[in-house]
Amino acid sequence: MIRFIDLFAGIGGMRLGFQQACHILGIESKCVLSSEIDKRAIETYKFNFDEQPTVDIREIALIPEFDFMLAGFPCQSFSYAGKQKGFGDTRGTLFFEIERLLRNYKPQGFLLENVRGLTTHDRGRTFQTIINSLEQLGYGIHYLLLNSSNFGVPQNRVRIYILGLLGKKPTITLSSDRGATDSHTFKKQLNQLSLFENNYSIVKVKHILEKKVAENYYLSQEFEQQLFDAVGGQFEKLHGVRLIDFRGGNSIHSWDLGIKGKCTKDERDFMDALISHRRHKEFGDRQDGKSLTIAQIKTFFNHENIENIIRSLINKKYLKEVNGRYNPVSGNMSFEVFKFLDPESISITLTSSDANKLGVIQNGRPRRITPRECARLQGFPDSYIIHPNDDAAYKQFGNAVSVPVITAVLTDFIKHNSLERISFGFEKKQALSAST
Numbered sequence: 001m002i003r004f005i006d007l008f009a010g011i012g013g014m015r016l017g018f019q020q021a022c023h024i025l026g027i028e029s030k031c032v033l034s035s036e037i038d039k040r041a042i043e044t045y046k047f048n049f050d051e052q053p054t055v056d057i058r059e060i061a062l063i064p065e066f067d068f069m070l071a072g073f074p075c076q077s078f079s080y081a082g083k084q085k086g087f088g089d090t091r092g093t094l095f096f097e098i099e100r101l102l103r104n105y106k107p108q109g110f111l112l113e114n115v116r117g118l119t120t121h122d123r124g125r126t127f128q129t130i131i132n133s134l135e136q137l138g139y140g141i142h143y144l145l146l147n148s149s150n151f152g153v154p155q156n157r158v159r160i161y162i163l164g165l166l167g168k169k170p171t172i173t174l175s176s177d178r179g180a181t182d183s184h185t186f187k188k189q190l191n192q193l194s195l196f197e198n199n200y201s202i203v204k205v206k207h208i209l210e211k212k213v214a215e216n217y218y219l220s221q222e223f224e225q226q227l228f229d230a231v232g233g234q235f236e237k238l239h240g241v242r243l244i245d246f247r248g249g250n251s252i253h254s255w256d257l258g259i260k261g262k263c264t265k266d267e268r269d270f271m272d273a274l275i276s277h278r279r280h281k282e283f284g285d286r287q288d289g290k291s292l293t294i295a296q297i298k299t300f301f302n303h304e305n306i307e308n309i310i311r312s313l314i315n316k317k318y319l320k321e322v323n324g325r326y327n328p329v330s331g332n333m334s335f336e337v338f339k340f341l342d343p344e345s346i347s348i349t350l351t352s353s354d355a356n357k358l359g360v361i362q363n364g365r366p367r368r369i370t371p372r373e374c375a376r377l378q379g380f381p382d383s384y385i386i387h388p389n390d391d392a393a394y395k396q397f398g399n400a401v402s403v404p405v406i407t408a409v410l411t412d413f414i415k416h417n418s419l420e421r422i423s424f425g426f427e428k429k430q431a432l433s434a435s436t
Contacts, residue, residue, distance in 0.1 A: 002027060002414075005063060005107075006034040007071040007098065009053055011044040011387075011396045013378065014070040014113065017406025024411050032064040040392040041399075047385040057097045069110035071098055072401055095130060102137050102164075109170070109417065111410060112162040113401055116145055116178075119160060130162070140169030144409065147179025148402035149186060153379045154203045154346045156182060157402055161409050171416040174409065183240055183345035206343035208376035209362055209369075218367040219359075223336050226257040227366055235361045240342035243335040245328050248276045254318065259334070261316040270309050271318060273301040275328055291325035337368060347377050352398035356390070371397065379403040 002022060006015045015031060022029040034053040036042050042053050054060060074094055102110065119127045134141055141164050148157040158178050163170050180186035190202065219227070230252055231237040242251045255263045255271045263271070274292070277283070277300045284290040294306070303309060310326065313319035320329050337359035341347050347358065358369045369377075371386050371393035379402050387393045 002029045002068055003032050003064070003066040004029060004068040004070060005066050005101075006031055006053075007057055007069065007101075008073050008094075009034045009036040009041075009045060009070075010038075010072060010399055010401075011041050012049055013380070013401040013403050014072055014111070014406050015049065016380070016384075017401065017403045018068070018070055018111075018410050020403070020407040021410035021414060024407070025414055027414070032066050033060070035060060040387055040389065041396055044385070044387045044392075044396055047387070057094065060097075060101070063101070063105060066105060067108045069098070069102065069107050071110065072113040073098055095133075099133055099137065102134070102139070106138070106166060108166050109413065110139070110162075110164045111406070111413070112164075113406070114160050114162070116158045116160050119145070134162075134164055139164035139166055142170045142172045143176075144172070144174055145176040145178055146174070146405055146409070147177060148379070148405050149346045150177055150179045151379070151402065151404045151408055152201050152203050153377065153402045153404055154205050154208055155348075155350060155377045155402065156180065156186070156346050157349045159401070159405070161405070163409070163413055165417055170413060172412055173416060174412050180346070183342050183348065187342070187345045204344055205341045205347055205360065205377075208373055209343070209360060210372055213367065213370050217370055218365060219336050223257075224366060226259065227252075229258070230256045235364060235366055238340040238359075238361055238366060240340065240345065242339045243337060245330050246275055248272065254334075255313075260318055263313070263316070263318070264309075266303060266305065266309055267313055267318075270301055270303070270306070271313065271328060273297075274319075274326070277301075278327070291322065291327040293325055297326065337366065340366065341369070350374060350377055350398045350400075352395040355398040356394040374398070379405070 004015075004018060006012065006018075009015065012034075015034070019029055031049070031051070034045065034049075034051060035055070035057045036045060036053040037056055042055075045051065045053055098112070118130075121127065131141055131143075141162065143160055143162045145158060145160055148155045148159075156179070163172065180189055218224075227235070227238065238252075240250055242249075243253070243257075244251050245253050245255075253271065253275075254260060255268050274297065277297075278290055278292055283292060283296060294310070298306065310319060310321075314321060317329055320327055336357070338354060338357045339348060340359045340361065343360065350358075355374050356368060359366055360369055361367075371390055372382070374394060374397035375384060375386060376382075378397050378400050380397075380400075381403075387396060
């Protein structure tokens with residue numbers, strides 16, 4: 001039996017993946033402690049594991065002996081600690097609590113999960129601080145950057161997985177693979193075997209959709225009509241389309257939908273040209289572009305009626321003017337859906353803030369994806385109990401791990417590093433102590 005702890009547990013995705021890995025390998029497992037602070041996440045965890053997590057990791061003083069640690073720890077800034085004490089010191093961060101438990105209990109191994117930006121934060125010094133700290137505790141480290149879309153999960157989600165083994169560097173046969181950069185690239189690469197060489201079945205968004213959903217997941221009649229008009233009644237044109245006001249490309253904007261008032265073709269052409277050209281280097285290096293003067297705008301949109309077009313767009317509040325410079329008024333967060341998923345590809349990365357605003361076209365109608373579909377995008381089984389409050393459920397799955405990736409990583413780790421034999425040795429040691 002492998003005894004493990006589940007820190008920053010969320011709704012238990014890492015635990016579920018760990019238990020699945022042990023089941024595949026025919027090994028018993030037991031969670032001796034779980035920890036989470038979010039009240040609704042704790043409720044969901046209890047629904048599924050019949051266990052009440054300890055509330056705050058900083059209050060954990062004594063834990064039963066354990067063999068393995070799971071921790072999807074928060075990516076807190078290490079900058080302050082670095083400026084004050086030099087890198088290599090993690091005090092003041094929650095990662096320090098992971099160090100504390102590793103130092104005090106010396107489990108045989110661990111898996112830490114985080115966003116891929118951890119590797120580049122503060123020019124890589126944050127990540128190096130973490131690795132140095134773990135190695136100083138006596139652990140050999142191996143890390144992987146993996147995309148969930150390579151593990152039978154229809155979601156473009158790249159995360160870092162840090163594995164540690166006490167006393168030596170772990171043996172891992174998986175290799176880092178960031179996968180397709182977006183849903184369009186994924187579709188292009190479907191016929192390239194190298195993308196799916198891990199033998200996971202190719203799962204697309206269409207495979208995780210519920211056959212029938214409640215009416216409240218469909219869009220308002222007004223918004224549906226606006227979309228209908230924007231695509232000429234052909235809703236399938238929305239596959240893969242983003243609704244956003246400060247990007248071009250495969251996007252629909254508020255002025256295309258007439259959300260603040262219908263626009264003429266000239267007005268739509270003006271706005272499209274503005275959001276496209278204001279990001280050009282000759283106008284500045286700001287990522288989302290800069291405000292432009294009329295003289296600058298005329299270099300790419302020299303319409304004879306430009307003053308009237310600008311005045312009309314300002315009156316409709318699609319455009320704003322400050323000190324003689326013009327910029328779009330961002331309105332993307334007001335859309336009921338900000339991205340329509342392509343059923344023949346993968347989803348964008350789920351996040352806690354906007355999982356509830358992802359859409360699909362199903363049976364000829366646009367709607368939002370459901371919490372169950374979010375769970376499937378993360379590889380949670382249909383037997384998993386979802387929180388009854390939709391807002392909580394969307395947030396939880398946006399924050400969750402992709403279960404099949406955890407299962408694959410831990411199956412590989414346990415299989416090639418003999419954790420079960422080490423754990424059995426621990427049990428034997430405990431039995432001998434009890435008999436003396």
